[in-house]
Amino acid sequence: xxxxxxxxxxxxxxxxxxxxxxxxxxxxxxxxxxxxxxxxxxxxxxxxxxxxxxxxxxxxxxxxxxxxxxxxxxxxxxxxxxxxxxxxxxxxxxxxxxxxxxxxxxxxxxxxxxxxxxxxxxxxxxxxxxxxxxxxxxxxxxxxxxxxxxxxxxxxxxxxxxxxxxxxxxxxxxxxxxxxxxxx
Numbered sequence: 001x002x003x004x005x006x007x008x009x010x011x012x013x014x015x016x017x018x019x020x021x022x023x024x025x026x027x028x029x030x031x032x033x034x035x036x037x038x039x040x041x042x043x044x045x046x047x048x049x050x051x052x053x054x055x056x057x058x059x060x061x062x063x064x065x066x067x068x069x070x071x072x073x074x075x076x077x078x079x080x081x082x083x084x085x086x087x088x089x090x091x092x093x094x095x096x097x098x099x100x101x102x103x104x105x106x107x108x109x110x111x112x113x114x115x116x117x118x119x120x121x122x123x124x125x126x127x128x129x130x131x132x133x134x135x136x137x138x139x140x141x142x143x144x145x146x147x148x149x150x151x152x153x154x155x156x157x158x159x160x161x162x163x164x165x166x167x168x169x170x171x172x173x174x175x176x177x178x179x180x181x182x183x184x
Contacts, residue, residue: 003032003034003038003042004042004052006032006034007028007032007034007039007042007043007049008049008052008053008056010028010031010032011023011028011046011049011050011053012053012085013031014027014028014031015084015085015088015089016084016085019088019091019092020046020050020088020089020092020093020094021092021093023046024046025039025040025045025046028046028049047093047094047097050089050094050097051094051097054097054098054100054101057101059074059075059078059105060074060077060078061074061077062074062075062078062105062109063109065109065113066113067113068110068113068133068167068171069163069164069167071106071109071110071113072106072137072163072167073163075102075105075106075137075141076156076159076160076163079141079155079156079159080152080155080156083152083155086098086145087145087150090142090145090146091145091146091148095142098142098145099138099139099142102137102138102141102142103134103135103138106133106134106137106138107130107131107134110130110133110134111126111127111130114126114129114130118175118178120179120182121178121179121182122182125178125179125181125182126178128178128181129174129175129177129178132174132177133166133170133171133174136166136170137163137166140159140162140166141159144158144159
């Protein structure tokens, strides 16, 4: 395992037992058996390490998802499996990293799905559609992570409802908006 991988693994493991604000470089290095200088050779601070985790994080099944529902369900499954890690990261000074992770990954995958689905729209219209829908969905994931008392089961139940409603109601409205904008 590389040094970077050790740091990433250790931080993810430590967040499961304590808030991110209680984790410092000294504790992390002690867990990894590395010197502080080694940490600072690779990362500026704990948040830089967290950003690296989110940059390389993989969501199982996302690349193979053929529909919007499949893609969003992959995000939901990932979120439930990593619930404590993501919730603690979100409820720290790193909430923007979590938001960027969800938005960026959703935007990229939904854009690819929409390109195959909405062939009459221009790439710019599809990009705008993917951007808008991804922003709304990422914000909803973030909303539920903010709720202190939310459990993984309640999180999953409410997001399943939101995903279903969004696909039936919101997505068609955004597609219509993209079509209108495409005409101009």
